[in-house]
Amino acid sequence: MTYPSWKLREWAPDLPEGRIDNIYIHWSAHDYRAVFPAYHFCVALDDDGEIIVVNTHDVRENMRNVYEAPDEPYAAHTRKRNSFALGISVMGMQGSKPDDFGPYPLTPELIDALCLVAAKLASRYRVSVDAEHIMTHAEAALHDGYFGTEPQQRWDIARLQPDPRPLAPQDALDAGEELRSRIRRFS
Ligand SMILES: [Zn+2]
Numbered sequence: 001m002t003y004p005s006w007k008l009r010e011w012a013p014d015l016p017e018g019r020i021d022n023i024y025i026h027w028s029a030h031d032y033r034a035v036f037p038a039y040h041f042c043v044a045l046d047d048d049g050e051i052i053v054v055n056t057h058d059v060r061e062n063m064r065n066v067y068e069a070p071d072e073p074y075a076a077h078t079r080k081r082n083s084f085a086l087g088i089s090v091m092g093m094q095g096s097k098p099d100d101f102g103p104y105p106l107t108p109e110l111i112d113a114l115c116l117v118a119a120k121l122a123s124r125y126r127v128s129v130d131a132e133h134i135m136t137h138a139e140a141a142l143h144d145g146y147f148g149t150e151p152q153q154r155w156d157i158a159r160l161q162p163d164p165r166p167l168a169p170q171d172a173l174d175a176g177e178e179l180r181s182r183i184r185r186f187s
Contacts, residue, residue: 001037003035003037003054003055003056004054004055005044005046005052005053005054005055006052006053007046007050007051007052008043008050008051008052008053008113008116011053011117011120013041013053013055015059015121015124015125016059016060016063018059018060018063018125019063019084019125020059020062020063020084020085020086020121020125020127021084021085021127021133022081022084022085022086022127022133022134022135023085023086023087023088023118023121023122023127023133023134024077024078024081024085024086024087024088024134024135024136024137024140025088025089025114025118025134025135025136025137025156025157025179026039026077026078026087026088026089026090026136026137026156026157027089027090027091027092027093027106027156027157028042028089028090028091028092028093028094029093029094029096029156030091030092030093030094030104031091031092031094031103031104032044032045032091032092032104033045033046033047033091034091035054035056035091036056036089037056037057037075038056038057038075038076038077038087039056039057039075039077039087039088039089040055040056040057040058040059040062040075040077040086040087040088041053041054041055041056041086041088041089041117041121042054042056042088042089042090042091043088043089043090043091043110043113043114043117044091045091051109051110051113053113053117056075057074057075057087059086061073061074061075062074062075062082062083062084062085062086062087063084064083064084065083065084066082066083067080067082067083075087077089077137078137078140079140079141079144079146080144081140081144086121086125088114088117088118088121089114089156090106090110090111090113090114090157091104091110092104092105092106092110093105093106093156096162097149097162098149098155098158098159098162098163098165098166098167098171099162099163099164099165100162101161101162105162106157106160106161111160111179111182112182114179115179115182115183115185115186116186118134118179118183118186119183119184119185119186119187120186122134122183122187123187129180129183129184129187130180131173131176131177131180134180134183135176136156136157136158136172136175136176136179137154137156137157138154138155138156138157138158138171138172138175138176139172139173139176140154141153141154141155141172142169142172142173147169147172148167149167155167155171155172157175157176157179158171158172158175159171159175160175160178160179
């Protein structure tokens with residue numbers, strides 16, 4: 001499957017009209033190159049190691065209450081929260097733990113790219129850059145009772161760098177605030 005993709009600096013998607021209320025922010029837990037249609041936009045690296053933005057799912061498919069017709073296609077990025085909601089993700093963090101981000105760690109450049117994508121989407125769909133409307137999967141998991149590092153739990157993006165301290169709910173809230181403040185700088 002080939003998806004539309006752009007170098008980060010040239011990313012100028014033709015975004016359709018419609019209702020989007022929320023944006024959820026993820027990492028993929030795979031390598032830097034594999035992209036996934038569970039998200040609408042993926043921040044990845046190309047074969048030259050340059051940052052690209054890949055449109056892996058049509059945003060129109062989530063401009064509805066997806067749970068009214070769950071057999072129709074949509075991007076299933078965040079449990080129970082996919083209606084009128086975009087999912088964006090940075091590729092990487094395969095094999096990561098809170099104290100060791102593994103062979104594909106988050107980098108400042110990738111995080112900045114993710115925040116730029118979030119800022120452009122928030123502006124296009126008039127989504128407020130606050131903790132109610134733009135949150136990480138880790139924050140959603142915290143609210144919905146599945147935050148953590150077990151296989152059925154989620155902690156993306158509760159840390160921007162590895163830390164030997166045990167993972168705590170406050171990490172998710174702090175990382176979410178840090179990401180939103182970076183998103184505001186691109187707004
Ligand atoms: Zn996620």
